[in-house]
Structures are given as C-alpha cells and as structure tokens.
Amino acid sequence: MSRRASLAVSLLLGLLTLLLLWVFAQALAQQPGPRLAELAATELPRSAVSNPVTAVLLNYRAYDTLLELAVLLAALLGIWSLGAASPGYQPAGPALEVMADWVVPLLILTGGYLLWVGAHAPGGAFQAGALLGAAGVILRLAGHQRAGLPSESSQRLLAVSGTAVFAAVGLATLAFGAGFLTYPPDWAKWLILLIETAATLAIGTTLAAAYVGGQPPENPEGVRSR
Amino acid sequence: MTHLLFVFDLVLLATLLGLAVAALTSPDPRRAVMLFIAFGLWLALVWARLKAPDVALAEAAIGAGLGGALMLAAARRAARRGTDRLKGRKSGADQA
Amino acid sequence: MTAQFLFGGAGLVLFALGIWSFLVHEPLLRKLIALNIMGSGVFHLLIATAERGDLPPDPVPHALVLTGIVVAVSATALALALGRRLEEEDPDG
Numbered sequence: 001m002s003r004r005a006s007l008a009v010s011l012l013l014g015l016l017t018l019l020l021l022w023v024f025a026q027a028l029a030q031q032p033g034p035r036l037a038e039l040a041a042t043e044l045p046r047s048a049v050s051n052p053v054t055a056v057l058l059n060y061r062a063y064d065t066l067l068e069l070a071v072l073l074a075a076l077l078g079i080w081s082l083g084a085a086s087p088g089y090q091p092a093g094p095a096l097e098v099m100a101d102w103v104v105p106l107l108i109l110t111g112g113y114l115l116w117v118g119a120h121a122p123g124g125a126f127q128a129g130a131l132l133g134a135a136g137v138i139l140r141l142a143g144h145q146r147a148g149l150p151s152e153s154s155q156r157l158l159a160v161s162g163t164a165v166f167a168a169v170g171l172a173t174l175a176f177g178a179g180f181l182t183y184p185p186d187w188a189k190w191l192i193l194l195i196e197t198a199a200t201l202a203i204g205t206t207l208a209a210a211y212v213g214g215q216p217p218e219n220p221e222g223v224r225s226r
Numbered sequence: 227m228t229h230l231l232f233v234f235d236l237v238l239l240a241t242l243l244g245l246a247v248a249a250l251t252s253p254d255p256r257r258a259v260m261l262f263i264a265f266g267l268w269l270a271l272v273w274a275r276l277k278a279p280d281v282a283l284a285e286a287a288i289g290a291g292l293g294g295a296l297m298l299a300a301a302r303r304a305a306r307r308g309t310d311r312l313k314g315r316k317s318g319a320d321q322a
Numbered sequence: 323m324t325a326q327f328l329f330g331g332a333g334l335v336l337f338a339l340g341i342w343s344f345l346v347h348e349p350l351l352r353k354l355i356a357l358n359i360m361g362s363g364v365f366h367l368l369i370a371t372a373e374r375g376d377l378p379p380d381p382v383p384h385a386l387v388l389t390g391i392v393v394a395v396s397a398t399a400l401a402l403a404l405g406r407r408l409e410e411e412d413p414d415g
Contacts, residue, residue, distance in 0.1 A: 024367075126391075232325070281384050289394070296398060
C-alpha cells in the first residue's frame, strides 16, 4: 500500500473511531431499558445450575452453543480437507519429556474439575475443552505426531460427539413433547452435564487436531518417529 | 479509594492498548505473536476486573494459549521461509 | 458511568487499531493478528457493557463472548491451514 493510501486509511479510521466513541457516549447517557439480566437472574433457580453463564450457554440459549459446536466441527473439516499434517516435531529432550509427563495428567485432571465445577462457579465445557486441547499441544510439541489423539476414525467420532449428543438431546426432548432443547426440570442437571461432557471431549479433540493442522498422520499412537 | 481504583483502571487500559499497538506494529512475526499472547493474557486480567471470570478463563486458555500456540507455529514457518529466501537471494548474487 | 465509558471506549479503539493494521499490513500472519485484535475489541466492548457497577454483571453478553472466543480461534486455525496450503502450492509467493 502506498504511503498516501495508508495515510488516508488512518485518517478515515480516526474519524470512524471518534464517531463510534460519540455514539457509545450517547448510548450510555440514555436510561437503560429492560435488560435480559433480570430475567436470567429470576429464572436461575429453574435452570438446574447456579452459574448464570452456564445457565445462559446450556439452557436459555442452548441453540447458540449447538451451532457454535457445529462451527467448530466445520472448521476442523476444513482443516482436514486441506491435506495431510506436517510430520511433527522431533522427540523431546529429557527435560521437556518429564515436564509433559507431569503436566498432561494435571491438565486432564484440571479439565475434569472445571467441567464439574462449571455448574456453580466459573468454568464449564469451553474452558475444560481448552485445557484438553492444551494437553494435546504439549504432547505434539514433545514429539507425539498425533498430539496424543487416537486413530483417525476415533478422532472423527470424538469430534462429532459434541454436536451429535447435543442434537440428540434436543430431538429427545422434542419427541417427549417439551420442545427442542427444553429440558424437563428433574432431568435438566444430568442432561446439561451429559451435553457438557460430550462438548468438552469434542472441543478438546478439535482444538488439538487443529493444532496438528491437517489429516492425522498414520503412525500408531506412542511411536515417536525420527 | 475510588480515585485509587480509577488510576488502577487507567493503568490497566493503557497497558492493554500499548500491548495491542506493539503487537500490531511489530514487523518480526515471532515477536508480534509473543506480544499478541501477552495482549490476550492482559485482556483476561482486565475481564477479571470487569467481573467476568468465566470469560477471562476462556480467553486466557483459548484466545491467548491455543491461538498463540497456533500462530507461533506459523510464525516459525514464516521466519524460516524468510531466511531461506534471503539465503537464496544471497547465493543467487554470488553466482551472478 | 465514566469507568464504563473508559472500558468500552478502549474496546472501540482496539477495534479501530485492528482494522487499521488489517488494511495497512501485507503478510497473512499480521492480518490474522489484526483480525484477532479487532475481535477482542468487540468482546471487550460487550464485557464492558455487561458490567453494571454494584449489580451482578449481565450473564448474556458473557455467554455470547465465550462462544465468540471459541469461534474466533477455530477460524484462525482454519485460516492458518489455508495459508500453509498456499505456501506449499506457491513457495515463492
């Protein structure tokens, strides 16, 4: 880009920022209308979880989360369709290998804890899945070609599991006459936990597989080639 | 007390914007990615201050951690490609 | 009110900085970093408007941002895979 063009871009964006700031100040100065927050707080006892963010994610606006898992799956399909992954890194030296041996189980344990605690404190499927994905990244950096994931066919099952379980629960509630993803109150806690567990596994698999960056290598698990 | 908190907020935001500018203007890809990771972690800190611990956790783990790891791998390739091209140009110049 | 304007305004400034870098800089990686910072600006604005002083914060924007973070990372991963494929096709490009 030429110097004059980038100067013009900077100038226009400066004006845009000022305009946006002015609009934001106007919006703040007005009286706030009714917000969803009050509704979310009053309905919280009926949502079977006491963490309001988890209630929004998996109960009030479960559609959003279902579609978000589908987006994640679509991204993974895109990555896999672009060809094979690069061979991976060299086997780790002794220090990194010992660190991976300690950190990976710890990450998996913390992921399980975050998944369980998400019902009543900060945490939940996304954070737990991210920790599982991080465990995969460490394994890949330490020389595991497949980032600690199972064979390709199992990876496919794992990656689909989040969307599939979510949609199956939605269809089941629909079949029993409660409406798509409207949980019966007695079951809500367990249904949410079931969906969250499947979503955690799917998110962890997808993020680790995205870090591998292509179709999974053929080598059997645990073999550190090169 | 409120004044102290206000100054604290200002420092938080100034550092956040400074990290963003540094990450966006750094020409070296690896340095830019490192600064981006620092920016993401700082953003998580600001969100913890704004009473959003769920989102702060997710940003620290997913946005800064995994996003940073993904970009670092790409930055490594970009840096290697840059040196390869430099070497190629140099050997071409030697031959000429 | 002032604090909310400051935090939200920082989100807007981040958004503008991101667009600027996205338009001005050429390499794919820098464009991706710019795109991510743009997204972070939007998330930051949402989180800032969710904070309501003494009242508990609004959980709905929090859930939206949580979803957004995961989508942003998966989009980044896909873009990086596309970029790697482009490099393989055209090593000089």
